[in-house]
Structure formats: C-alpha cells, structure tokens
Amino acid sequence: MSTTDTRARTRFTGRTAGLMAVGLVLALLTIAPLAVMILGAFKTETDVVAPELLPTAPTTDNFFYVFTEVPFARYLLNSFVVSAVITVVALWFHSMAAYALARLRFRGREALFMIIFSTMLVSLPVVMVPTFVVVRTLGLVDSYGGLIIPAIFNAFGIFLLRQFYIALPRELEEAALLDGASYWRVYWNVVLPLSRPILSALSVFFFLANWNAFLWPLTITSSPTLRTVQVGIAGFQQQYAGNWNYVLAASTVAALPMLAIFVFFQRQIVESIKTAGFR
Amino acid sequence: MTTTDPPVTRTPRLARTAGRAVESPMRRRERRAAFLFLLPDSLGLLVFVALPMVLAIVLGFFSLDGFGHLSFIGVDNYLRMVGDPQFWLSLRITAIYVVVVVPVMFVVSLALALLVKQRFPGVGFVRSALFVPYVISLVVVGLVWQFLLIDKVGVISRALEAVGLGGISVLGSPNTALAAVVVITIWFQMGYYMIIFLAGLQDIPSEFYDAARVDGAGPWQQFRTITIPLLAPTSFFVLLTSSIAVATGGLDLVYALTKGGPASSTTLIVYFIYEQAFLFGEYGYAAAVGSTLLVLLLLWSGLMFAVTRGGRFSNVDD
Numbered sequence: 001m002s003t004t005d006t007r008a009r010t011r012f013t014g015r016t017a018g019l020m021a022v023g024l025v026l027a028l029l030t031i032a033p034l035a036v037m038i039l040g041a042f043k044t045e046t047d048v049v050a051p052e053l054l055p056t057a058p059t060t061d062n063f064f065y066v067f068t069e070v071p072f073a074r075y076l077l078n079s080f081v082v083s084a085v086i087t088v089v090a091l092w093f094h095s096m097a098a099y100a101l102a103r104l105r106f107r108g109r110e111a112l113f114m115i116i117f118s119t120m121l122v123s124l125p126v127v128m129v130p131t132f133v134v135v136r137t138l139g140l141v142d143s144y145g146g147l148i149i150p151a152i153f154n155a156f157g158i159f160l161l162r163q164f165y166i167a168l169p170r171e172l173e174e175a176a177l178l179d180g181a182s183y184w185r186v187y188w189n190v191v192l193p194l195s196r197p198i199l200s201a202l203s204v205f206f207f208l209a210n211w212n213a214f215l216w217p218l219t220i221t222s223s224p225t226l227r228t229v230q231v232g233i234a235g236f237q238q239q240y241a242g243n244w245n246y247v248l249a250a251s252t253v254a255a256l257p258m259l260a261i262f263v264f265f266q267r268q269i270v271e272s273i274k275t276a277g278f279r
Numbered sequence: 280m281t282t283t284d285p286p287v288t289r290t291p292r293l294a295r296t297a298g299r300a301v302e303s304p305m306r307r308r309e310r311r312a313a314f315l316f317l318l319p320d321s322l323g324l325l326v327f328v329a330l331p332m333v334l335a336i337v338l339g340f341f342s343l344d345g346f347g348h349l350s351f352i353g354v355d356n357y358l359r360m361v362g363d364p365q366f367w368l369s370l371r372i373t374a375i376y377v378v379v380v381v382p383v384m385f386v387v388s389l390a391l392a393l394l395v396k397q398r399f400p401g402v403g404f405v406r407s408a409l410f411v412p413y414v415i416s417l418v419v420v421g422l423v424w425q426f427l428l429i430d431k432v433g434v435i436s437r438a439l440e441a442v443g444l445g446g447i448s449v450l451g452s453p454n455t456a457l458a459a460v461v462v463i464t465i466w467f468q469m470g471y472y473m474i475i476f477l478a479g480l481q482d483i484p485s486e487f488y489d490a491a492r493v494d495g496a497g498p499w500q501q502f503r504t505i506t507i508p509l510l511a512p513t514s515f516f517v518l519l520t521s522s523i524a525v526a527t528g529g530l531d532l533v534y535a536l537t538k539g540g541p542a543s544s545t546t547l548i549v550y551f552i553y554e555q556a557f558l559f560g561e562y563g564y565a566a567a568v569g570s571t572l573l574v575l576l577l578l579w580s581g582l583m584f585a586v587t588r589g590g591r592f593s594n595v596d597d
Binding site for chain 1: 306309310314316317319320324327329331334391394395397399401407408411412417419427429434466524531556557565
C-alpha cells in the first residue's frame, strides 16, 4: 500500500518511535494467527499441540500426507479453473453491459441501471435457497456449470465499470464512430484497451473472491471430483479433526495462493477497494 | 486513482446535443447495439439474481423438500417461523452480532487508518499486515482460530491460562463463543475498512491541516473540526455497507468454527437458513425465513437510501 507520503524522509523523533512501536505490535498481533498456522504446518503430530511456538523437529511430511491422502491437487485445480473462468467471463460481460449503460443512448437506460444496481443489495446467503432451486431446475447441480455460471452474474462489477466509463473521455470513441466503426469495434478496439487498469484491478479481486468462495460450492456440488479447495479443507478437517498438523498444512496450501497474490498484486487489490468504496 | 473525482460526472453538453441531431437509423443502430451489449448480463442477472429474489417470496408459501416435492401450504411456514424459538434466537444472535461488530469495527478501522496515515519507518509493512487477514478464506480463518482456541492446548487458551483465566472453554460456552465470532470478524475485516478510511483521509487536502496548525489548533481540535466533518461521506458508506455485510455474513466462519454451537449460541440467521435447507431439507421453511430477512434488508436499505436521497449512489445522466 505504497503512497508517496510514506516514502518521504522522516525525522526520527520520539513521536515516530512511538508510532513505530504501536504499529509494529499491532501488525505482529494481526498476523500472529497466520504465523501459527504456517509454523504448525511444519510440526509433527505431537509437536503441534505442545507449548513451543517453533517446530522442534521441522517436517514437510504433513504436506506430502495432504496431497497423497486426499486429491488435494484436484481441489486446487478445480478452484483455479472455476475462479479463472468466472473472472474472465464476468469481466467480459460486465464491461459490455457497463459500456452500454455509460455510453449508448436508449430509452429506459436509467431505469435499467437502477434495477441492476438494486440487485446489489441482495447477497447470496439471503437468497441461497431459491438460487439453489433455480440452478437445480436448470439441471446444473453437481457440475462445473453449476459452480461457474451463477457466480458470473453480479451487479457490483457492472457498477464499478460503469463509473469508470462515465469518467473516461469519449473523444477517441467518437472519432472511431465517425470513421464508421461499429459499436462492437469501438468497444473491442478502443474501450477495452483503455479499461486495462480497472480490469486488471478487478480481475485480481474477482479471482480472490471466487477462490475463497465456500457456501455456493458447498451447496451445489457433492461429487469429490468437483470439490473446490475450500470445500476440500472443510471436509478434511471433519475427517482428521484430531490431526491438527494435517489440517494446518492443508489450510496453508489453500491460503498460500492468496497470500502470493496479495504480495504481488497488493496495489490492485487496494485500488479496487478504494474505487468500490467511493461511490 | 479515481477516488478524487467528483462523484457525479456529467456527459458534456455538446456531445449530447450533437447526438440528438443525428438521424433516426443511427439511433436505432445505437439502441440495437445497447440491447446486444446488455443481453448476456441482463439475462444472467434475471435468471440467477432477480428470479431467486421473487422465488424467495413465493417459495415461502410452499412446502418443499430435498426431492423437489412441492405443495402449497399458505402461510404455514410463516406461522411456524413466528412460533419457532430457534428462529427468534437466531434473529437475536444476529442483532447482537451486528450491533457489536458494526460500531467496534468502525472505531477500530478508523483508528488504524489514522495510524497508518502517519509517516514512520515500516508503515508499509504495518499497513499490509493489518490488511492481510482479509485475503484469507473464511474457512481457513475458522479452522485456524479453532486451533488457537482448543481447550488447554491452543495458543490463546494457554495465554488465557497464563493471565489466570485458565479453565475457560472459549468455544465451549455460549457467551464466549459468540464473542470469539465477533472478535474474529473484526480481525479479518478491519483491514478492508481501514483502506476505505485511509482513502477518505488522503482525500482531505493537507492545506486544511496546515491552516489549522497556523491557527494554533491541536491534534484533537484538527480531528474534530476537519477530519470528522470531511470524512462524513466515507463514514456513512462504511456504516451502510458494513451493517449489510455483517447482517448477511459470517456463515462460512460459523460453519468452519462452531457449526452454530454450542447450544445454538452462534447460529446467525444465515446459518439457521442454511441448516434448515441443506441439513434438514426444509427448503420451503428456509425460503420463508430467507424472504423475511430479504424484506428486513430491503427496508433497511430503502431507509438509508431515503435518508441520503440516494444522491451519492446514482449518477443520473441528465
């Protein structure tokens, strides 16, 4: 979360030292549970419930166990494919809809936007049962389609992209239209390239949200081959409740991709939160 | 980023008038293009969002089991709900959860934003560390905290024992279990709201503070006369979104941490709905409870929308 003001030269005074001490203590307390998880993943079965914080005999056996006893690689692959497809298709559809809502003139545009906007107020847990009934009626229960298709549609992305397009200067598009380009060409060759910053920020955010999704995959799938990593570790914990070393290793593997994404794409994540938070 | 832009961006007048002068075949082309661009998302939202919203109300009047047997039973589900102590318990638990989490999270995340807005060595690390729980899935969060809180051997249980609070089974007794859910919720979400507050704070021009300092205003006075009023839109946004997010959230966490226990003490309303539908097969009853929650949320949002005249959220183009 770098901003220019933090890089500015700071004089080391008593106040700075105090702020630094408070900040570091809070930071370490906040990440302590995650540190305990990662350390625990390298402990033996007896070590993991011992009072020592550090592993006395560090081992990677837990990870081998997790990958060999349950099809954990399959869970990871499922999560990856499902999250990636949702992210790409959702951003494509949302950017098309947002472009139309921001730029094209047609009767009922504002009304349509308000209707789409109002669906944002409803989140999955509230309409979980009827959504399940709809998806079951469509014959999508226990399939990749059931995991992916319903998760594509949410007004949040349309809303953010529309805000972005409204703020975008329209001269380039108008020049292309005057040259006789179709709306599709304008969207594809002018608007999409200009959207790259917001699309990259949103894609990180969407991928993260879908990788971490639990409730929908849990209710819509039952076959072990369709399990996502979150459903996998929840089931894993029920099976190996006493063996915390395995549970923590599995949790670490499930959390690691998101921690990596956070380290590499921190700026994008923060930017999309800021954008979302300001309208 | 775009955070500093004024919330209402208007179409240039010139472009609009030029558009109006164009002939009708072009307008028709534009309308057709709009229709096609909007088709995929509109269709999907209709089927997977709007239809479930309508069904939520309709299904409540039916008895529906896991095998799809459907029969109309009128208001029986709603009568059952009103007479179900478990429903009222889950509603009360959710109310406590919202009433505690929303203000505490507000204060905590604002305080953290004020802290990480300062310049000091390592502030970048502190910001990242405070935010990082947010990227972890709630299932992992639930499992890790369950581990931290295992009776006698969990890290937190040992720490409690060291300060003379040994023998407490945090996840084993109703009050402390709900308190744990509250603390964990704040722990993983505070970084998100901290970022939103930080953006709000950074949008306040530093000249205001410089001027106040020249006038001899102390830090507290600056906070009261500059920060609080200029942060009002952000504060309002945080209160609105966090109240809705908290009221409908927590299901994954409760599932992984307590399964609603002990003695239903952490059965939030969303977990109650989940349990009724997917563990007991009472889809109709679950839909009735879900539609009640839906109506409560719509009323709450409508109220908020009316209070703010909806102005800050809609960018009506003319």
